Amino acid sequence: MSRTIDAVVSPTQTNTIPADISGQMLDLDEDDDLEVFSKDLTLADGNMFNASMPTSPGSMVNQCKFEEDEESDSKDIFITVDNPESHVTAIETFITYRVLTKTTRSEFDNSEYEVRRRYQDFLWLKGKLEDAHSTLIVHPLPEKFVVKGMVERFNGDFIETRRKALHKFLNRIADHPILSCSEDFKVFLSAQAWELTTYKKQGPGFLSRMGETVRAVANSVRGVKNRPEEFTAIQEYVEDFSNKIGSLDKVTQRIVKEQKEYLEELKEYGPTYTLWSGSEEELAEQLKGVAGCIERCCKETEEQVGHLSDTLVPVLHEYVLCAETLKAVLRRRDNIQAEFEAKNEALATKKVDRDAESSDLGFVWGSLLGKNPEEARHQRQERLDGEIEELKEEIDKLEDRVEWANNALKGDWGRWQRSMRGDLKSAFLSTAEKNVDYYEKCLAVWETFLLSQRTEPSEETDRDNTP
Amino acid sequence: MLSVYQVYLLPGNSVYCGSTISPSQIPLYTKCILRLKVILIFYSLQGRTLILKDIKSHESLSLVCITQLERRMADAGNKESAPIGGDEFTNTELENNKNNTMVEEGSTLLRRMEISVAEAEKRTGKNTVNMQEIFTVYLIETRPIDAITEGHNPAPDSLWRRYSEFEILRNYLLVTYPFIVVPPLPEKRAEFVWHKLSADNMDPDFVERRRVGLENFLLRVASHSVLSNDKILYHFLTEEHRWKEVVYETGFQAKADSRIKALSATFRVKNPDKRFTEMKHYSDELQSLTSQLLRVRARVADRLYGVYKVHGNYGRVFSEWSALEKEMGDGLQSAGHHMDAYAASVDDMLEEEEHYADQLKEYLFYAEALRAVCRKHELTQYELETASSDLISKKQQREELATGMVRTFSFKGMTNKLFGQETPEQREAKLSLLEEQIVQGEETVTEKTVECEEYVKGAWVDMQRFKEQKDRDLREALIGYAVMQISMCKKGIQVWTNAKECFHKM
Numbered sequence: 001m002s003r004t005i006d007a008v009v010s011p012t013q014t015n016t017i018p019a020d021i022s023g024q025m026l027d028l029d030e031d032d033d034l035e036v037f038s039k040d041l042t043l044a045d046g047n048m049f050n051a052s053m054p055t056s057p058g059s060m061v062n063q064c065k066f067e068e069d070e071e072s073d074s075k076d077i078f079i080t081v082d083n084p085e086s087h088v089t090a091i092e093t094f095i096t097y098r099v100l101t102k103t104t105r106s107e108f109d110n111s112e113y114e115v116r117r118r119y120q121d122f123l124w125l126k127g128k129l130e131d132a133h134s135t136l137i138v139h140p141l142p143e144k145f146v147v148k149g150m151v152e153r154f155n156g157d158f159i160e161t162r163r164k165a166l167h168k169f170l171n172r173i174a175d176h177p178i179l180s181c182s183e184d185f186k187v188f189l190s191a192q193a194w195e196l197t198t199y200k201k202q203g204p205g206f207l208s209r210m211g212e213t214v215r216a217v218a219n220s221v222r223g224v225k226n227r228p229e230e231f232t233a234i235q236e237y238v239e240d241f242s243n244k245i246g247s248l249d250k251v252t253q254r255i256v257k258e259q260k261e262y263l264e265e266l267k268e269y270g271p272t273y274t275l276w277s278g279s280e281e282e283l284a285e286q287l288k289g290v291a292g293c294i295e296r297c298c299k300e301t302e303e304q305v306g307h308l309s310d311t312l313v314p315v316l317h318e319y320v321l322c323a324e325t326l327k328a329v330l331r332r333r334d335n336i337q338a339e340f341e342a343k344n345e346a347l348a349t350k351k352v353d354r355d356a357e358s359s360d361l362g363f364v365w366g367s368l369l370g371k372n373p374e375e376a377r378h379q380r381q382e383r384l385d386g387e388i389e390e391l392k393e394e395i396d397k398l399e400d401r402v403e404w405a406n407n408a409l410k411g412d413w414g415r416w417q418r419s420m421r422g423d424l425k426s427a428f429l430s431t432a433e434k435n436v437d438y439y440e441k442c443l444a445v446w447e448t449f450l451l452s453q454r455t456e457p458s459e460e461t462d463r464d465n466t467p
Numbered sequence: 468m469l470s471v472y473q474v475y476l477l478p479g480n481s482v483y484c485g486s487t488i489s490p491s492q493i494p495l496y497t498k499c500i501l502r503l504k505v506i507l508i509f510y511s512l513q514g515r516t517l518i519l520k521d522i523k524s525h526e527s528l529s530l531v532c533i534t535q536l537e538r539r540m541a542d543a544g545n546k547e548s549a550p551i552g553g554d555e556f557t558n559t560e561l562e563n564n565k566n567n568t569m570v571e572e573g574s575t576l577l578r579r580m581e582i583s584v585a586e587a588e589k590r591t592g593k594n595t596v597n598m599q600e601i602f603t604v605y606l607i608e609t610r611p612i613d614a615i616t617e618g619h620n621p622a623p624d625s626l627w628r629r630y631s632e633f634e635i636l637r638n639y640l641l642v643t644y645p646f647i648v649v650p651p652l653p654e655k656r657a658e659f660v661w662h663k664l665s666a667d668n669m670d671p672d673f674v675e676r677r678r679v680g681l682e683n684f685l686l687r688v689a690s691h692s693v694l695s696n697d698k699i700l701y702h703f704l705t706e707e708h709r710w711k712e713v714v715y716e717t718g719f720q721a722k723a724d725s726r727i728k729a730l731s732a733t734f735r736v737k738n739p740d741k742r743f744t745e746m747k748h749y750s751d752e753l754q755s756l757t758s759q760l761l762r763v764r765a766r767v768a769d770r771l772y773g774v775y776k777v778h779g780n781y782g783r784v785f786s787e788w789s790a791l792e793k794e795m796g797d798g799l800q801s802a803g804h805h806m807d808a809y810a811a812s813v814d815d816m817l818e819e820e821e822h823y824a825d826q827l828k829e830y831l832f833y834a835e836a837l838r839a840v841c842r843k844h845e846l847t848q849y850e851l852e853t854a855s856s857d858l859i860s861k862k863q864q865r866e867e868l869a870t871g872m873v874r875t876f877s878f879k880g881m882t883n884k885l886f887g888q889e890t891p892e893q894r895e896a897k898l899s900l901l902e903e904q905i906v907q908g909e910e911t912v913t914e915k916t917v918e919c920e921e922y923v924k925g926a927w928v929d930m931q932r933f934k935e936q937k938d939r940d941l942r943e944a945l946i947g948y949a950v951m952q953i954s955m956c957k958k959g960i961q962v963w964t965n966a967k968e969c970f971h972k973m
Binding site: 283 | 749752753756757759764766767770777781787788791795798802938942949953956957966970971
């Protein structure tokens with residue numbers, strides 16, 4: 001049921017969609033979540049949520065519903081990645097890809113955009129999306145460079161593989177109900193090169209990002225105490241899935257390797273028959289026939305290997321990367337919850353502090369400074385009360401965050417699973433079909449040969465053997 | 468043209484095809500039921516119908532029946548031998564068949580006697596250097612054909628022979644009938660091995676293939692118009708114990724040409740029959756071409772094996788993965804089973820292909836036999852040329868002695884000049900000696916000429932026969948190969964179609 005990723009097709013937009021709803025909502029439970037979403041979610045420190053979120057989810061809830069059976073003609077944005085070009089500057093050489101967008105979404109000023117982007121830009125986009133939506137599942141990017149077997153970064157096959165993966169990446173984002181509304185996404189698709197550079201410079205600076213990283217690390221060290229059961233289940237699944245998909249990836253690559261070696265030998269096999277036919281008279285035709293059959297089977301084998309490499313291998317590889325993405329998403333969710341838990345603990349401690357009798361040390365110190373003990377205690381109480389109030393507010397916000405993160409993940413999780421099933425099913429189906437096709441073609445080759453061996457009936461008189 | 472064959476299904480799932488008409492038309496390989504299918508297809512392609520009849524019920528067997536029989540035998544675990552026989556031609560038809568150029572002259576052993584190599588067993592014993600060794604013996608069974616066609620089905624006579632005894636028989640035939648292209652034995656050691664195939668002589672698959680090869684050898688020899696009449700051959704098939712003594716008594720080992728003699732003849736012969744020289748070139752080519760083909764084929768088989776087996780890993784991983792998934796689980800699980808089936812299917816397919824390799828190997832070894840016939844011709848021709856030139860020089864010497872003229876330089880002439888001439892008595896003695904030698908020489912030349920001519924005649928006939936047999940057999944082998952490939956493709960289609968269904972359910 002997941003949408004297929006299309007190449008560029010002229011948009012046949014028939015429905016107009018209101019400006020601030022360009023996507024759909026996630027699956028939500030009923031009223032509780034409506035409550036949650038009517039609150040303001042932008043945080044003071046602005047690290048977790050990008051100020052560029054276009055609408056509050058509350059309005060989304062009221063106006064959108066998640067449609068299960070989306071027809072592809074209600075797709076309103078079509079993106080292609082193609083036309084890789086090499087750019088040489090004084091410092092470096094890099095490849096840019098043309099990103100062509102056709103859309104009827106109204107937050108875009110034009111209906112068509114053509115820009116050139118390089119891999120770094122994609123990386124940037126991914127990072128921004130993950131920052132803004134830390135518990136949504138962002139489709140993985142192709143790797144920076146392949147470790148084994150690839151010497152040249154600018155090797156033709158490598159570029160083509162990467163191009164396809166980048167195409168898929170952008171289309172997956174476009175399909176995502178929340179991610180496709182991202183301002184960063186819009187800028188990525190529409191801004192000219194210099195505009196993009198300027199835009200990139202905005203946003204949280206280096207130091208605040210550092211702070212964020214430190215906090216994330218601290219949180220992950222602290223660990224999460226009361227992870228909801230369903231997320232533990234998801235985590236276990238992801239672990240196992242990661243193993244299995246990794247194995248499938250390896251097995252498939254091994255098959256490709258073996259097939260290629262088989263093809264090499266097969267290419268030498270046919271000629272031995274041809275060579276032999278040169279020394280024979282009666283048998284020459286037949287030997288050449290067999291040689292011809294083997295050669296044709298070689299071609300079919302080559303095609304089949306190509307199909308495997310183009311269709312199954314990239315998909316499996318993508319899902320290996322997906323598994324890593326999932327693990328990261330789960331970690332981030334855990335961190336959010338951990339932070340919430342930490343603050344809760346801090347609140348509890350503070351409360352204990354406040355309710356406790358004034359400590360002797362504080363009392364003594366205060367009296368040394370010449371403070372009135374009553375006053376000092378009162379001040380202290382007030383101070384603590386204030387802090388507690390602050391903490392409570394923070395905790396409320398964090399609680400919201402946890403809720404939102406969990407729901408985002410839950411919704412996206414279902415979506416991801418459907419995608420995964422769809423992608424893998426179609427990749428395996430395609431492979432099986434190609435294999436059937438391969439064997440059918442080879443069968444035809446050999447059957448034709450066999451038919452050609454039919455000789456004319458001999459001129460000798462037919463004798464009837466009656467028992 | 469309708470050709471009727473007697474076909475017997477023997478224990479061990481091998482098939483023996485015998486004919487009462489024309490032994491040269493016998494597909495001489497005994498093999499499993501696949502062979503029978505291939506044979507049927509081969510003949511139908513040639514517009515000839517092969518009729519196989521059940522010896523008991525006289526029902527004709529079509530391809531369908533054979534497939535059913537195949538299944539029945541698989542179920543029964545190949546315990547029984549199911550004889551399927553054919554009808555004999557009536558006398559008039561036999562008469563008519565004699566006009567068929569394919570018919571062999573004379574009656575061959577195979578017409579009178581059914582021969583098979585039924586089993587193989589391991590034995591231990593002491594070898595020539597008195598050390599314990601393990602070796603394999605093969606059971607040769609024979610039955611008179613008359614008894615069978617009359618429906619009696621008597622128990623066969625049998626004896627055990629080991630490979631080395633077959634070698635002795637073959638060497639005997641080589642020496643005794645040098646003008647015949649003697650059928651080769653199956654290989655002594657496993658060659659053209661690819662990784663799954665064992666190079667061990669004790670390996671059961673190797674032993675089985677050797678058993679088939681030995682049977683094939685016997686059938687070929689026993690159906691040959693010349694070789695089949697040999698007494699030693701008959702003894703080999705019927706007398707277990709005294710045979711070795713008998714064969715050695717023929718003194719064939721002494722008659723063998725020395726290698727050096729043969730080699731020097733090849734270099735020094737002046738006027739060999741051109742056809743034989745060409746045939747010798749052909750035999751060299753045949754040898755190197757088939758050898759190359761066999762080598763590459765083995766490598767291809769090895770690689771194909773790898774491809775299929777890796778798919779077995781899909782089976783394992785799909786199965787494990789299916790445990791994780793709710794919706795995809797069933798589809799994945801069954802797809803996994805099909806992947807396992809796919810991986811397993813390659814074993815049978817490649818085993819069948821080994822039979823094809825064996826057919827090619829037979830002709831690889833035949834090439835050597837062919838070459839031997841050509842070389843023997845060179846030897847006889849060389850001996851004739853030597854005898855002739857000897858005679859000429861002796862005549863020359865006589866002339867010189869008689870006339871006193873020295874036409875060519877001779878040592879005698881020199882010594883005569885230096886040390887004086889001989890006495891008239893000495894000259895007389897020499898002359899009469901020379902006369903004797905010349906008479907002998909003329910006899911020798913006549914003998915050798917006849918020998919040479921007869922050799923050429925006989926060898927040429929047999930080489931023609933061999934050529935036709937080779938063309939027929941290899942043609943059938945190539946068709947069989949195509950049939951195997953088709954079968955392989957069909958299996959592939961089936962597996963992946965099933966897998967596709969399973970993926971649909973995912």
